[in-house]
Amino acid sequence: MIGSLTPPLEKITSENVATYKVERLKKAANSTVRLELQLLSRFLRWAASEKGVACNDVVKPVRLPEAGKPRDKILTPMQYKMILERVDTCRSRLQGMSEAKAIIILAWETAMRRGEILALTPAMIDFRQRVIHLADHQTKNAEARDVPLSSTALDFAEISV
Numbered sequence: 001m002i003g004s005l006t007p008p009l010e011k012i013t014s015e016n017v018a019t020y021k022v023e024r025l026k027k028a029a030n031s032t033v034r035l036e037l038q039l040l041s042r043f044l045r046w047a048a049s050e051k052g053v054a055c056n057d058v059v060k061p062v063r064l065p066e067a068g069k070p071r072d073k074i075l076t077p078m079q080y081k082m083i084l085e086r087v088d089t090c091r092s093r094l095q096g097m098s099e100a101k102a103i104i105i106l107a108w109e110t111a112m113r114r115g116e117i118l119a120l121t122p123a124m125i126d127f128r129q130r131v132i133h134l135a136d137h138q139t140k141n142a143e144a145r146d147v148p149l150s151s152t153a154l155d156f157a158e159i160s161v
Contacts (some may be wrong), residue, residue, distance in 0.1 A: 080155070
């Protein structure tokens, strides 16, 4: 059984994996279990090819749970307004809220991810062309891209960096 008393890799069977999948699905989302099984599969293949462990990919015969639906949640203009109002309300109690508000507005205006915004440096912003240059190592899908800046985003990009 996969778990706290894990057998040697050579002894793990497809039945063990199937049992693990059923039990794990009682506590975790399909996408989580799917990722765990994919990781186990990759690990077993690596152990066999790179480390010479006599094990097979016992995950392959097991049907993986369905992939989760991609996130498509987009804030409504009303939700966006409420967030900004809340930031203004909290400003007196917390320092740095003007920076937080700038980040929220920049995220709204550009659809950039949190990590992309937090990694911004002045060198990445071309104020003349009104774009932010994101290198491939700064994006989720490892592809460089230019993010166009609206007038509002341009103003808040200056505050954010």
